[in-house]
Amino acid sequence: MAEPGRRAVIQYLGDAKNRPGPDFVIAQVENADDAGKGAGPKEIRELQEAGVDFFTGGNHSLLGKESEKLFAEPNVPAIRPANLKTEIGSGWKVVETKHGNILFASILGQTVSSNPAEIDNPLKTIDKILNVLSNQQLAASIINFHGDFSSEKRVFGYYLDSRASAVIGDHWHVPTADAMVLPGGTAHITDVGMCGTLHSSLGVKTPVIAERWKFGKSSRNEIEQSGPLQFNAVLLDIDETTGLARSIEHIQRIIK
Numbered sequence: 001m002a003e004p005g006r007r008a009v010i011q012y013l014g015d016a017k018n019r020p021g022p023d024f025v026i027a028q029v030e031n032a033d034d035a036g037k038g039a040g041p042k043e044i045r046e047l048q049e050a051g052v053d054f055f056t057g058g059n060h061s062l063l064g065k066e067s068e069k070l071f072a073e074p075n076v077p078a079i080r081p082a083n084l085k086t087e088i089g090s091g092w093k094v095v096e097t098k099h100g101n102i103l104f105a106s107i108l109g110q111t112v113s114s115n116p117a118e119i120d121n122p123l124k125t126i127d128k129i130l131n132v133l134s135n136q137q138l139a140a141s142i143i144n145f146h147g148d149f150s151s152e153k154r155v156f157g158y159y160l161d162s163r164a165s166a167v168i169g170d171h172w173h174v175p176t177a178d179a180m181v182l183p184g185g186t187a188h189i190t191d192v193g194m195c196g197t198l199h200s201s202l203g204v205k206t207p208v209i210a211e212r213w214k215f216g217k218s219s220r221n222e223i224e225q226s227g228p229l230q231f232n233a234v235l236l237d238i239d240e241t242t243g244l245a246r247s248i249e250h251i252q253r254i255i256k
């Protein structure tokens, strides 16, 4: 979430440099620019320098000042939700890595308050993507499900169980305590949580929201810039021969 979120990622990955790190790092960047809306080339570069390899999206992916500039570059390692009806950018990509090809797909839940009037059905969208790739050998497939309803987020995980390496939920900014490998071998969490300021509401200053709530006044969200940071993530271990998950571990660190 905004600059404090990028700072949390940079600090955590920087501290991790001296111990064995993950082979591949993925960040969801729909709130990564300074205003907390979308991401542009500058934020992507900053996070790449910190060690992030690939970037997924959500309902704010195309709302940032520089978002369209980011997706205008076809080789950028970033996607927006695949079921958004738009010609801008791409909703899934296959990336070559030293362990084999990895599919990344971003899917928007059916029920997200700021969704455009019409989005494609999430289940039909992911089926279409997996059908297109049915003849490809994939070492892993990572699906980011960006939704509001816990029921949708759970059902989507089970819907893909045994067909994807991981289905990682987000959008709440608050992590859930249900990271697990489902019976068919797909790692799942309802919500991974955010990176950003700890004492905030989803990264935003709480008094602004309380005022708006109490008096019905319209006001802009203000990003909370100060105080300790929270870093939330999941660590996945995937068997590249089967494309299924061995384990998923939720990580939360408070950075003073």
Ligand SMILES: [Fe+2]
Residues within 6 Å of the ligand: 030, 058, 059, 060, 146, 171
């Ligand atoms: Fe979101």
